[in-house]
Amino acid sequence: MEFNPPLEEGRLLRRYKRFLADIRTLDGEELTIHCPNTGSMFNCMVEGGQVWFSRSNDPKRKLPGTWEISETPQGRLACVNTGRANRLVEEALNAGVISELAGFTSLRREVAYGDEGSRVDFCLQFPSGPAYVEVKSVTLGFDGHGVAAFPDAVTQRGAKHLRELATLARKGVRAVQLYCVNLTGVEAVRPAHEIDSAYAEALKVAAQAGVEVIAYGVHLDSRQVYIDQPLPVIL
Template identity: 50%
Template sequence: MKFPEPLVEGRLIRRYKRFLADVQLMDGSEVTAHCPNTGSMLGCKPDGARVWLSQSDNPKRKLKYTWELVETAPGEFACINTARPNSQAREAIEAGRVRELAGYSQCRAEVRYGEEKSRIDLLLSGHDSAPDAWVEVKNVTLAENGNGYFPDAVTTRGQKHLRELMGQVANGDRAVLFFLVNHTGINTVRPADHIDPAYGNLLREACAAGVEVLAYRASLAGEGGSPSGSLSLGEPVEVILAP
């Protein structure tokens, strides 16, 4: 998937109140942009970082700009907009670019399921020889020395999703945790035991119970030291579960 319009470059001044970010644009003007990320954004909001914003001309919107991308280190880019990963994953799956999830004729989003009353990101059905696949998508942007870690903060919600996925395996369906790597500096994905050890332990328990874990990287890097403006998925990324 691509952004509908060219992104606007600027420099990050600060992120605050979770949903707001002040940005200095290239012409020197300052704007307040919507920050579509409720997480800690650990490693994705360095002072003065180059950032890229999408813009909307909808007069009903309070804020014209939305923060989309950030340069976390020279030549390394991350997509911080957590509204993007589900669409990225769905597009790739429906196009047959995720080999492990090929062959399904139907894909539905936000389907209610589970004993804890969750909504699954993607439900795949209509395969000739495989059961339905319940796919939970997670955005991975925390990079440390080439390793990607999830989560970037303690997540009771993420733990709930793992329990729900295990329940679907017990029901005879497939359950898939899909790590969407939205950071060009990440070469492997690992559970962040140093941040949320309970999540890491539960993830390993889920895998032992039959939950599948996949990771694919988005193609963010462009030419000339700028991002490409494309969020298409590329090659798979190795997942390392050992603590």
């Protein structure tokens, strides 16, 4: 996925009210832009660090741009626009990059399912039956480690999705938890048990029930981002 139009560079002044960020562009212009990330963004940004943003010319928009990439305290790059994760995964699915899910005959998005009223990100149809795929965007890394973690804040919704997938798996329906790791310099992924122990336990239970837990990393720079490699998941 290419960033089109090209991203502009700046420096982060502050992020506040979850959805707002003040930045200073290379030309010295100070802007308030949209932060499309509902998480805590823990270890994912640093005041004064580099950021890249997409600018909009839509006169109906209240804010002139969207924060896309952040420099982390460890000097990594993180794609903080969580809305990109599903598009990256769909692009990779259609290109056959995600080998575990190759060979599907149709793809549907946001399909209602489960006993708790959920919507799965993708439902893939195979000759052998459907596969329900839940996608999570991962941007949390820690000092001195090449292991990313999820989530960066307590997520009851994430735990619910794991319960729904586990229920499918126990019924013999293929269920997949896919982590899209939008963070450079990563070699593996694990649940962030120190942040949300309930989610970590739900992931363990889901895996034991037969849910496939897979992760893929990305190539990320200011010009493009795309899924390029499988990563091990440490349960």
